Amino acid sequence: AQSVAQPEDQVNVAEGNPLTVKCTYSVSGNPYLFWYVQYPNRGLQFLLKYITGDNLVKGSYGFEAEFNKSQTSFHLKKPSALVSDSALYFCAVRDGGTNAGKSTFGDGTTLTVKP
């Protein structure tokens, strides 16, 4: 079985400050990890992924995420938040050790960036 936990329902930051959205995961094989963003009345959009290689991965809109195998975490980060980053963020995991296609999602974290 695979699972994702996003411990914070809501994250509030001021514009220009760094932001972190937390994610921990559980999977039996090699973790393929993903972050998606959902803006109001829009579909989920892929932001970035970790498959293998460098633990720090960079994605769209200046976001990055750090894979930590020992802590089974994949936290989303951005050095300087923008008001337009306000949205709902989902972390997801897939078992890369098999050909299984299913991704399991966390329950999401609402990010609010205040001017």
Place this chain on the structure above:
Amino acid sequence: DTGVSQNPRHKITKRGQNVTFRCDPISEHNRLYWYRQTLGQGPEFLTYFQNEAQLEKSRLLSDRFSAERPKGSFSTLEIQRTEQGDSAMYLCASSFERESGELFFGEGSRLTVL
């Protein structure tokens, strides 16, 4: 390419009626997924196809739910004898198997069962 398309975007029905949703994936993608999302929850996996083969179906999915992808292109999700608990956003996504599997989502079909 216009992305993943879902129809209808909104469906209101009475309890006990049948409903069908359609998903047209990105044309070169061979995997197609159905998820369900309710308020305050993340997307919940329902089923997925590789080409026309249904490879996995959630054990949480009752027998009232059925999905098809007859020619490996578009897919339909049918819910028979709808219940109020079926009210949710039904999401379709597609991906290409040989890639690392990030999903490309449609905008969803919202079902309201009265």
